[in-house]
Amino acid sequence: xxxxxxxxxxxxxxxxxxxxxxxxxxxxxxxxxxxxxxxxxxxxxxxxxxxxxxxxxxxxxxxxxxxxxxxxxxxxxxxxxxxxxxxxxxxxxxxxxxxxxxxxxxxxxxxxxxxxxxxxxxxxxxxxxxxxxxxxxxxxxxxxxxxxxxxxxxxxxxxxxxxxxxxxxxxxxxxxxxxxxxxxxxxxxxxxxxxxxxxxxxxxxxxxxxxxxxxxxxxxxxxxxxxxxxxxxxxxxxxxxxxxxxxxxxxxxxxx
Amino acid sequence: xxxxxxxxxxxxxxxxxxxxxxxxxxxxxxxxxxxxxxxxxxxxxxxxxxxxxxxxxxxxxxxxxxxxxxxxxxxxxxxxxxxxxxxxxxxxxxxxxxxxxxxxxxxxxxxxxxxxxxxxxxxxxxxxxxxxxxxxxxxxxxxxxxxxxxxxxxxxxxxxxxxxxxxxxxxxxxxxxxxxxxxxxxxxxxxxxxxxxxxxxxxxxxxxxxxxxxxxxxxxxxxxxxxxxxxxxxxxxxxxxxxxxxxxxxxxxxxxxxxxxxxxxxxxxxxxxxxxxxxxxxxxxxxxxxxxxxxxxxxxxxxxxxxxxxxxxxxxxxxxxxxxxxxxxxxxxxxxxxxxxxxxxxxxxxxxxxxxxxxxxxxxxxxxxxxxxxxxxxxxxxxxxxxxxxxxxxxxxxxxxxxxxxxxxxxxxxxxxxxxxxxxxxxxxxxxxxx
Numbered sequence: 001x002x003x004x005x006x007x008x009x010x011x012x013x014x015x016x017x018x019x020x021x022x023x024x025x026x027x028x029x030x031x032x033x034x035x036x037x038x039x040x041x042x043x044x045x046x047x048x049x050x051x052x053x054x055x056x057x058x059x060x061x062x063x064x065x066x067x068x069x070x071x072x073x074x075x076x077x078x079x080x081x082x083x084x085x086x087x088x089x090x091x092x093x094x095x096x097x098x099x100x101x102x103x104x105x106x107x108x109x110x111x112x113x114x115x116x117x118x119x120x121x122x123x124x125x126x127x128x129x130x131x132x133x134x135x136x137x138x139x140x141x142x143x144x145x146x147x148x149x150x151x152x153x154x155x156x157x158x159x160x161x162x163x164x165x166x167x168x169x170x171x172x173x174x175x176x177x178x179x180x181x182x183x184x185x186x187x188x189x190x191x192x193x194x195x196x197x198x199x200x201x202x203x204x205x206x207x208x209x210x211x212x213x214x215x216x217x218x219x220x221x222x223x224x225x226x227x228x229x230x231x232x233x234x235x236x237x238x239x240x241x242x243x244x245x246x247x248x249x250x251x252x253x254x255x256x
Numbered sequence: 257x258x259x260x261x262x263x264x265x266x267x268x269x270x271x272x273x274x275x276x277x278x279x280x281x282x283x284x285x286x287x288x289x290x291x292x293x294x295x296x297x298x299x300x301x302x303x304x305x306x307x308x309x310x311x312x313x314x315x316x317x318x319x320x321x322x323x324x325x326x327x328x329x330x331x332x333x334x335x336x337x338x339x340x341x342x343x344x345x346x347x348x349x350x351x352x353x354x355x356x357x358x359x360x361x362x363x364x365x366x367x368x369x370x371x372x373x374x375x376x377x378x379x380x381x382x383x384x385x386x387x388x389x390x391x392x393x394x395x396x397x398x399x400x401x402x403x404x405x406x407x408x409x410x411x412x413x414x415x416x417x418x419x420x421x422x423x424x425x426x427x428x429x430x431x432x433x434x435x436x437x438x439x440x441x442x443x444x445x446x447x448x449x450x451x452x453x454x455x456x457x458x459x460x461x462x463x464x465x466x467x468x469x470x471x472x473x474x475x476x477x478x479x480x481x482x483x484x485x486x487x488x489x490x491x492x493x494x495x496x497x498x499x500x501x502x503x504x505x506x507x508x509x510x511x512x513x514x515x516x517x518x519x520x521x522x523x524x525x526x527x528x529x530x531x532x533x534x535x536x537x538x539x540x541x542x543x544x545x546x547x548x549x550x551x552x553x554x555x556x557x558x559x560x561x562x563x564x565x566x567x568x569x570x571x572x573x574x575x576x577x578x579x580x581x582x583x584x585x586x587x588x589x590x591x592x593x594x595x596x597x598x599x600x601x602x603x604x605x606x607x608x609x610x611x612x613x614x615x616x617x618x619x620x621x622x623x624x625x626x627x628x629x630x631x632x633x634x635x636x637x638x639x640x641x642x643x644x645x646x647x648x649x650x651x652x653x654x655x656x657x658x659x660x661x662x663x664x665x666x667x668x669x670x671x672x673x674x675x676x677x678x679x680x681x682x683x684x685x686x687x688x689x690x691x
Contacts (some may be wrong), residue, residue, distance in 0.1 A: 050567055071573070072566035082567050090560035092624065092672055093553065100550050101557050105569035107550060111578065114551040115542045125550060168569050 001064055003028045003204050004049075004080070004172045009058030011048055018044045019228045022058070024206075026172060031198060031205045033219035035212070035239075037248060041228040042208045043085055046174050050082055051075040063171060077105035081170025083161040085177045085208070089149045095160050096145040099132035100125070102167035128167075135163045138200070139193060155186040162193060166201070173197070175207040179214055187214070194218060216240065224248065282349040283683045285363060286356030288378050290348035294341045295385035302340065302389070309335055314389055317396070320642035360683035375681065380533050387529055398529060398597045400637040401536040402590050407617040407633040408543050408626060409586035414615075415623035415671075416547055417579045418559030419489060423481055423497035424587045424614055426504035427474040429606035431588025432595035433508060435470035436520050439463060439596070443524045448513065459524040463531070467592040474588025475581040477504065482580035486573050489562075501611065508603040519602025520595070527596035535593060539586055544626045544675050546582065555579050556624070616658055622668030626675035632668065 002025040009022040018041045026032055036042050048055045051072040060068050067075050076082075089098060106128065107113075113121035136142040139159045144152055149160055158178065165173060178194065179187050191214060198205055209215045215222055216236040224232045224239060226248045232239060239245055279287075302314045309332040315322050318341070319333035348356070363371040387394040406424060413421040440447040442454045442462055454462065481497050488496075509517045546552040554575045557565040565572050595601045613636075621632015636654070643650040661669065 052563060052566070071571075072563075073569050073571050076567050077569040084564065084567075088561045088564035088567075090557050090564065092556055092560060097553055101553055101565075101570065102568040104550060104554060104571070109549075109551075111551070114546050114549040117545040117549075121549060128550070164568055 002026055003063055004206070005059075005061045006049070007059045009045075009048060009055045009060065011044065011053060011055045011057075017228055019048065019055075022225075022228075022230060024223070026204045026206055028171070028204055029198075029202050030221070031194075031207070031219050033215040033222040034206065034208045034225060035210070035215055035222060035245075036225035040225040042225055043176055044228075045225070046082060046176055046208065049075075049174065050080055073105070076168055076170075079169070079171035080174065081165040081168045081172070082174040083158075083165050083176055083178060085180060087154075087157050087161055089157060089160060091150055092148070094146055094148055095136065095141060095152070095163075096129070096132055098149060098160055098164050099135055099167045100128050102164045103128040103131065105168070132163075132167060135166055138196075139163050155182060155189065158182070158186075158190065159193065162197070166197065170203065172204045172206060175205060177208050177210060179209065179211055187211070191218065212240070279349055281353045281357075283353075283356055283360035284681050285360045285375075285378075286348055286352065287345070288375070288382065289356065290344045291341075291382050292378060292385075293344040293348065295382050297344065298340050298389065299385055305339060306336060311336060316390055316392055317638065317642050321645055324643070324645035357683045360681065364678075364681060364683060371681070376537055380530065383533060384529060394529060395597070396637070396641050398527070398532045399594075400634055401532045402593050402597065403614075403617060403633040403637045404536050404630055405539045405586055405590040405593070406614050407621065407629040408539060409583045409590065410614050410618050411621075411623065411625070411629045412543065412547070412555070412579055412583040412586075414618055415625065415629075416552070416555040416559070417576070418556075419485065420491075420494040421481065421497045421580075421583070422494055422611055422615075423478075423500040423504075424583075425606040425608075425610040426501040427477060427584040427587035428591030428594065428610070429504050429508060429601075429603065430474040430477045430584075431467070431470035431591030432601050432606070433470075433514055433520070433591075434473040434588070435463075435466040435592030436523050436595045436601060437514060438466035438469060439524050439526070440520065440522075444522055447520070447522065456524060459526045460531075463524075463526040463596070467535070467589050470592040471585040471588035474584040474591070478580040478584035479577075482577045485576050485580065501607075505603050505607060515602070517603060519600060519605075521600040523596050523599045525596075525599065527593055532593055532597065535589060539589065540626065540630065540675075543586065544677075547626065548674065551575075551578075616654075619668050620658060620661055622665075622671035622673070625668075625670050625673045627673050628668055628670035630675075631670055 004024065004026040006022060006024040009019060010017065011019045022045060024032075034042050034045065044053070047053050049060060051067065051070055051074070054069055058068070059066065062075070062078055062080060065078065067078065067080070070078075090101070093101070107124055109118060109121040109124050112118060113124075133142060133145065136145055139162060141156055141159050141163065144156060149157060152160065162178070175194070179190050182190060194205065194207075195218070197203060207215070207218070219236065222234065222236060222239045223230050224242070224245045231244045231248065232242045234242070298314065306312070306314050311322065311329060311332050315333050315336055319337045322329050322333040363374060383397060387397045406428065410421065410424045413419050437448055439459065439462065441449055443452050443456050443459045445452050477500070480500055481493070484496050485493055508514065514520055547555070554565065554570045557568070557570055558572050558575050562572055565575075591606075617632040617636045618629060619632075620636055621630070622628025639654060639657075640650070643653055646653060665671075
């Protein structure tokens with residue numbers, strides 16, 4: 001049984017069919033990629049998987065459990081972590097607070113703890129703080145722990161997003177263009193991080209990318225999405241040489 | 257920190273720095289003790305001194321009223337304030353710093369409960385002695401403390417959660433009426449029911465429960481805004497909350513058994529200074545606890561990016577629900593206290609005027625900051641009273657100040673600052689605190 005399985009997922013925005021008959025199977029520990037031109041519906045697929053939109057049709061199961069119709073935070077706490085294409089950080093919070101916040105679902109002290117500052121709360125918050133600092137250290141941003149996220153460089157902000165997503169203890173990590181807007185140096189660092197995360201946590205990773213280099217190097221299997229439809233699926237080599245993919249990216253003449 | 261003289265223009269910065277440097281060595285306990293000495297001084301020799309320098313009585317509000325009413329007495333009023341308040345501050349602040357730091361260090365190490373009781377006890381003593389001089393001071397102080405509660409509770413929504421709630425006077429009204437109906441029913445003949453259920457001597461014991469029930473009724477009212485907040489936010493939610501305010505006001509106006517537009521009066525006299533003070537301390541403590549916990553920080557996450565909050569396992573609906581109900585609870589408590597301090601309420605009290613007042617305090621003091629809310633509520637309440645002799649011009653001066661604050665500090669005096677009590681009571685490094 002695959003860890004994350006999507007069958008026949010279709011979604012309409014009004015009359016517009018944004019995604020049609022999307023299928024996906026991710027096994028534990030697998031890295032898969034999703035490529036496609038702008039506006040193909042890649043991010044929409046992520047939003048459907050994470051519950052921001054509810055698919056018009058289709059089934060999504062995570063670890064054998066149906067997650068269609070669950071509220072986003074429940075899907076996230078069942079093990080679907082994600083990062084965002086346009087970095088979505090909380091502008092008035094520090095790096096450490098970000099990572100601690102992602103442990104929200106694990107807090108059990110409840111309102112009593114929050115209102116009266118009970119011993120249980122201090123214990124739990126100390127625990128998640130240790131965990132958060134560990135993650136920051138792993139991603140090499142522990143020295144920013146007390147800084148406001150807005151004061152960080154773009155690359156560091158991406159890492160904060162990654163640390164935050166890892167703090168939710170995901171089984172499958174969805175990365176939405178993790179290297180968007182990065183220079184070559186930052187790009188190789190980010191790829192190293194993705195590999196490291198993959199190895200240390202044994203995570204399944206599903207990533208959207210524009211840069212073929214990243215996808216080709218990291219992913220075992222790649223899907224190409226054009227206008228909401230998967231036009232080709234296979235290993236990096238296959239995809240690279242598929243005339244349909246070249247057509248979608250470069251236009252008809254290049255094929256001929 | 258910047259509280260002392262915010263409105264002074266730039267050329268006075270030298271003075272500001274001097275003042276700051278002067279107090280940099282003094283811990284909070286030193287300032288508290290000097291304030292205590294000041295109020296004791298006022299109790300004992302205040303009258304004598306006032307007569308000596310040609311004032312008819314002790315200046316009630318740090319000489320503001322006298323200065324505005326009788327300009328000829330300005331030197332005497334200033335002299336009085338200097339001798340009674342500033343002199344002890346300078347003497348204690350300057351010459352006893354080692355001793356005070358030793359005390360502060362001891363209190364810092366002592367058990368939380370002990371140091372908490374000592375600090376709060378001293379603070380109460382100061383306020384009590386200060387308010388003992390006149391009824392006017394007492395009333396101003398009580399209303400100021402209530403304003404602190406309302407401002408804090410509104411800051412939870414408008415600051416921490418970033419929604420614009422206009423409904424807080426409505427929550428106050430719910431709390432005020434609920435608790436008044438309970439106390440009137442139990443202890444006053446012929447108001448709600450013809451014969452009181454309990455002897456009046458029990459009133460102080462029932463009063464806290466009536467307040468809490470009032471708070472909960474406000475929380476229930478808050479559901480009307482919390483549920484739409486799942487689906488909409490920003491301006492739309494602000495309009496809904498404004499609608500709620502009008503609903504509450506009109507509903508009360510049309511309910512005859514609670515007096516309709518004439519209001520309710522003769523509540524039992526149970527809200528003494530100690531009660532109001534303790535509720536305020538509880539409010540500051542609990543709200544501060546809440547907003548500093550990860551669960552409270554979830555409010556900020558919802559404000560700054562709700563989608564990201566959802567994706568990071570934060571239960572955004574629950575967060576919003578808790579924020580609205582919690583905030584409304586405290587507004588309800590404040591309303592109940594307000595009703596029993598004034599011992600008269602009518603629906604008109606809880607209208608747009610009240611809303612403007614509370615909003616001004618929140619935005620003046622600073623968003624997302626417990627510290628700022630306390631400062632905002634205290635300074636605007638005191639200012640409102642101090643500028644009373646200006647009559648109508650008061651409503652030109654205060655709004656003008658608000659505009660100036662917004663120009664120079666767009667998010668308020670002390671925004672986005674954590675209120676860390678341990679940081680404040682720490683020996684040596686301590687900001688001067690406004691009383």
